[in-house]
Amino acid sequence: MTKTRDFFGPYRLARLIRSGSTAEVWEAIDENTNERYALKILKRQSAGDRTEVAMLKHEYNVGKDLASPRIIKILDYQVANDRPFLVLELFSELNIKQALRRGPESLAFMLRKIIEQAGEGLYYMHTKNWLHLDIKPDNFLVSRDGETKLIDFTISEKKKTGLSKLFHKSKTARGTRSYMAPEQIRCKVCDERTDIYAFGCVLYEMCTGKPPYTGDTPNDLLSRHLSSSIPSPIVHNDNITPEFAAIVKRMMAKNPADRPDSMWDFLKEFRTTEIHRKRPRKPKISVFDSMPGIKGADDMLRKDAGLENDVIEYED
Structure with missing residues (x-):
């Protein structure tokens, strides 16, 4: 007999795709x-947290009107079993970070398509006056054929114009340390740039397999974005062209x-x-067929990714 906890409203949980610190993603x-x-x-431990609930609602409000094939479709916000959840289109659960664990060669042969579609998704979001602010x-x-979709609008914001831009004042910066622009770190007004x-x-990491900056401490990593030479x-x-x-x-x-002024x-x-100087060949073993270290649902649980990959919020 199917247990009640396996259902969220009319949705029967079929397979765990990913688990983070505050939420899980399931195929249903x-x-x-x-x-x-x-x-x-x-x-469950986050379901009663007003901040987490507000962020999930915010993600729904941002994503529900973004109608682009380059952006994941967010279809509904519901609450069941005392836990809020979003209903999204089901798409490949493999993100670019996971693929890059096999090295940049895993995606190099279709990198042009990935970059173009990722860029189109971000451009579309900007045309709706939304800034993503957590691009990674x-x-x-x-x-597996290079179709790419942008996800996660948890900290996205409307672009500030007019008086809201003039009187912008914030002491809190939010983002992911390995990818934060200097103005974002300094709590200045952000825009498409x-x-x-x-x-x-992200393009640097897709080409090389590693982020452009690393640091021994959180502040060290952030300072490199502020003052280190651009690698x-x-x-x-x-094999990358000049x-x-x-x-x-x-x-x-x-x-x-x-x-660049715009996407x-x-x-x-x-x-x-x-x-590329020389066109990369398609690997004999696809990253979609053989993910190292991922054998089942339990292995999809996100481990501690270190100080580079967590969304942070701190006082300037």
């Missing part, structure tokens, strides 16, 4: 329609004025630029 089946969805469910490899899902900086960090991906991957490396470095400029400007330039 609607018993009325037999359609499959992904449910993002707050863990973990927040892009990718399928803040996401462009983070996307530049070139060619140092770690000599032209593409120059784009990545410009995206990661310390001063927003030195970055559209980036996409126009990217579409006429070669990424």
